[in-house]
Amino acid sequence: MDRAVKAELKTIEAELRWFSQLAEKRGVRSETITLPSGITGAELISQLAKEFDELNRMKKHVRLAVNQSYVEPFTVIHDGDEVAFITPVSGG
């Protein structure tokens, strides 16, 4: 889509990715969601936490990743972004 046309959009679509206990409680590992244009990562977490108890419980400890890189909470989510909610990791 043309960049100028996209700038006019009032909403965006993002793909959410869920893992570990968030995926178990959510019941899906990915979903596409429509969001208001200009929404930040922190705002997205707050919005979703209202209807997702496990995210609400973990929200202070969740790091956001956009397109597979960690980002700051004030990062704006863009149309087509892949947004992952990373609870404290425990690999090894």
Add this chain to the structure above:
Amino acid sequence: MHHKKTENIWIQIGGELPALEEISKFVRRDHCGAVNLFEGVTRNHDSGKSVTLLSYDSYDEMALSQCEVILNRAMKEYPLGAAAIFHKTGEVPVGEVSMIVAVSTPHRKESTQAVLAIIEQIKQDVPIWKKEFFDDEGEAVWKGGEISSD
């Protein structure tokens, strides 16, 4: 299974672990007198409870890219000849290997330091999660997910 292999870096998330000899051969360099291979193994206890099984979930694509970031950083901070990270996903019973980190360096001390630094960064930043299953039929728990909302 997600993997990346270059001249000096080898990373694999998921799938079967390569043989240690194959990994050792990959990291060996003529100017390196130390090859250090670390295996993370599922142990049968944690915090006083008997563990029977670990099950790993992973954000494979990002786990791979984060491991690449970690190894590239390690390449700058330590005199590594080559380095590798392998991590299994899914079920890993007691006594089986979940992770291998391997490096080569000119001398032994820096090889140990580099391996420890790489492991610490994996445990901090790589999006992989372990779920612990216990033999007392208690509920399995996601390690790191027990945090309260406070």
